[in-house]
Amino acid sequence: AQSVTQLDSQVPVFEEAPVELRCNYSSSVSVYLFWYVQYPNQGLQLLLKYLSGSTLVKGINGFEAEFNKSQTSFHLRKPSVHISDTAEYFCAVVGSNDYKLSFGAGTTVTVRA
Amino acid sequence: DAGVIQSPRHEVTEMGQEVTLRCKPISGHDYLFWYRQTMMRGLELLIYFNNNVPIDDSGMPEDRFSAKMPNASFSTLKIQPSEPRDSAVYFCASSPDNDEKLFFGSGTQLSVL
Numbered sequence: 001a002q003s004v005t006q007l008d009s010q011v012p013v014f015e016e017a018p019v020e021l022r023c024n025y026s027s028s029v030s031v032y033l034f035w036y037v038q039y040p041n042q043g044l045q046l047l048l049k050y051l052s053g054s055t056l057v058k059g060i061n062g063f064e065a066e067f068n069k070s071q072t073s074f075h076l077r078k079p080s081v082h083i084s085d086t087a088e089y090f091c092a093v094v095g096s097n098d099y100k101l102s103f104g105a106g107t108t109v110t111v112r113a
Numbered sequence: 114d115a116g117v118i119q120s121p122r123h124e125v126t127e128m129g130q131e132v133t134l135r136c137k138p139i140s141g142h143d144y145l146f147w148y149r150q151t152m153m154r155g156l157e158l159l160i161y162f163n164n165n166v167p168i169d170d171s172g173m174p175e176d177r178f179s180a181k182m183p184n185a186s187f188s189t190l191k192i193q194p195s196e197p198r199d200s201a202v203y204f205c206a207s208s209p210d211n212d213e214k215l216f217f218g219s220g221t222q223l224s225v226l
Contacts, residue, residue: 103156
């Protein structure tokens with residue numbers, strides 16, 4: 001089975017500042033990794049995913065994440081945030097031999113002017 | 114395509130009542146998932162279907178919960194009898210075959226009083 005730990009439950013950040021959301025996973029098999037975003041009063045949307053290949057993955061809205069197998073991490077970054085990036089962010093993992101996504105507890109990002 | 118459609122958006126009910134949540138997946142998607150989101154537990158997978166057949170229901174919390182998928186375009190999640198601790202947001206998601214990308218509905222906010 002796989003599991004995900006999101007190390008920060010709340011991340012306040014000022015507009016135009018960079019942000020990093022930390023995600024660590026555990027698994028006995030190779031994994032696929034995802035970041036989902038949930039804007040207020042909306043469902044989940046896929047931000048980006050890592051399946052294979054380049055360890056640096058670029059997603060929508062200027063976000064990117066880096067898969068680090070040795071550190072079992074998949075941290076999400078954005079160099080300059082906007083007020084509209086205020087949302088809940090979920091890291092998720094699925095084993096290559098499975099179909100069941102395991103989600104982290106989520107990180108609330110609040111962007112202030 | 115309209116995406117994954119869930120109904121109702123909000124449900125308020127009294128303890129002991131039966132609650133039925135509905136989901137229409139994206140046409141052509143062979144996989145359908147039911148997730149529950151709470152502050153305490155984050156996102157939890159309850160059950161998922163492949164080609165209308167339940168594959169893994171190990172996440173269903175107790176016998177009060179049941180899910181059906183009578184055809185490729187409709188699924189229900191039923192709670193009978195409902196309890197206050199069932200209050201959560203319930204998400205339905207679908208996915209095409211052999212593709213890890215999940216498409217989420219907007220969720221049903223359930224409040225059991």
